Amino acid sequence: MKVIVITGASSGIGLSIAQHLSQKGHSVYGISRSKIHEKNVKSIQADVTDYNQLKEAYQGIFEIEGRIDVLINNAGMGISGTIEDTSSEDAAYIFNVNFMGVFNSTKAALPYLRESDYGKVLNISSVAARLSIPFQAFYSSSKAAVNSFSEALANEVAPLKIQVCSIMPGDIRTGFTKNRKKNEIESPEYNGRVDLSVAVMEKDERNGMDPESAAKVVNRLVRKRRIPLYKTVGFKYKVIVLLAKLLPAKLANHIVGSIYAFKKGK
Ligand SMILES: NC(=O)c1ccc[n+]([C@@H]2O[C@H](COP(=O)([O-])OP(=O)(O)OC[C@H]3O[C@@H](n4cnc5c(N)ncnc54)[C@H](OP(=O)(O)O)[C@@H]3O)[C@@H](O)[C@H]2O)c1
Numbered sequence: 001m002k003v004i005v006i007t008g009a010s011s012g013i014g015l016s017i018a019q020h021l022s023q024k025g026h027s028v029y030g031i032s033r034s035k036i037h038e039k040n041v042k043s044i045q046a047d048v049t050d051y052n053q054l055k056e057a058y059q060g061i062f063e064i065e066g067r068i069d070v071l072i073n074n075a076g077m078g079i080s081g082t083i084e085d086t087s088s089e090d091a092a093y094i095f096n097v098n099f100m101g102v103f104n105s106t107k108a109a110l111p112y113l114r115e116s117d118y119g120k121v122l123n124i125s126s127v128a129a130r131l132s133i134p135f136q137a138f139y140s141s142s143k144a145a146v147n148s149f150s151e152a153l154a155n156e157v158a159p160l161k162i163q164v165c166s167i168m169p170g171d172i173r174t175g176f177t178k179n180r181k182k183n184e185i186e187s188p189e190y191n192g193r194v195d196l197s198v199a200v201m202e203k204d205e206r207n208g209m210d211p212e213s214a215a216k217v218v219n220r221l222v223r224k225r226r227i228p229l230y231k232t233v234g235f236k237y238k239v240i241v242l243l244a245k246l247l248p249a250k251l252a253n254h255i256v257g258s259i260y261a262f263k264k265g266k
Pocket residue numbers: 007008009010011012013014031032033034035046047048049074075076077097124125126127168169170171172173174175176177179205208
């Protein structure tokens with residue numbers, strides 16, 4: 001039985017991971033702003049943008065359990081729109097949730113992860129960290145920052161017997177699609193291409209994998225003695241990530257553009 005903390009466990013991928021791992025008999029604590037109504041998942045209401053709230057929450061878990069074995073940084077959100085029409089506030093906010101949230105949570109948990117013989121930090125990144133999606137620049141870059149953070153962290157904490165993995169899911173059917181903040185402002189020069197592009201992404205998400213597919217991957221990473229630094233979720237997305245590595249960067253980026261950005265607008 002492991003003591004597991006999951007941020008963003010009130011819906012979607014986080015809820016599915018929490019359900020899956022609690023069914024396997026682990027002691028699971030879920031963190032989110034809203035209450036988690038799930039038997040066997042202990043709900044703690046906290047905002048990942050607030051380090052002090054997480055510090056207090058993780059200290060409370062440590063007082064009960066004596067350790068934290070696995071931290072799953074999953075809380076996240078999306079924003080769409082052109083770069084030039086995005087407000088500084090929106091750009092800062094998504095970084096505050098998707099990147100600073102991972103930092104706040106990891107910093108707060110490390111003293112307790114050290115008490116485990118088994119410490120693991122699993123960061124939920126995205127395939128968009130590797131292939132940046134036009135009109136979702138801030139989402140893609142916040143996830144690329146999570147990958148970079150995971151690499152540095154892995155080397156810092158390896159001697160402390162803590163392992164790190166950045167998990168990159170492809171499209172998954174969750175509330176993420178409806179929770180995406182859409183920038184209503186679009187300069188006329190873009191000819192309505194934002195809506196066309198986001199519609200492609202939304203269709204892919206609605207037809208995406210079941211969140212259970214990510215939960216199964218996470219369960220395997222929890223069980224494994226040695227874990228990889230990166231794990232992509234979904235066969236199709238593994239091929240895409242491999243191609244992105246093999247193709248010249250400009251060509252790979254152009255292919256992404258032709259899927260999402262070059263549609264004829266108005
Ligand atoms: N769905 C996909 O296709 C996909 C693909 C790749 C990666 N991902 C990543 O997977 C993760 C989970 O996304 P999802 O698809 O499951 O979306 P979701 O259904 O919208 O769930 C997001 C979760 O994050 C929590 N959250 C958001 N802001 C928070 C904050 N400031 N403090 C604490 N919790 C917060 C939400 O809870 P509250 O609102 O109650 O706080 C909710 O539990 C995200 O990091 C996302 O980027 C998703």
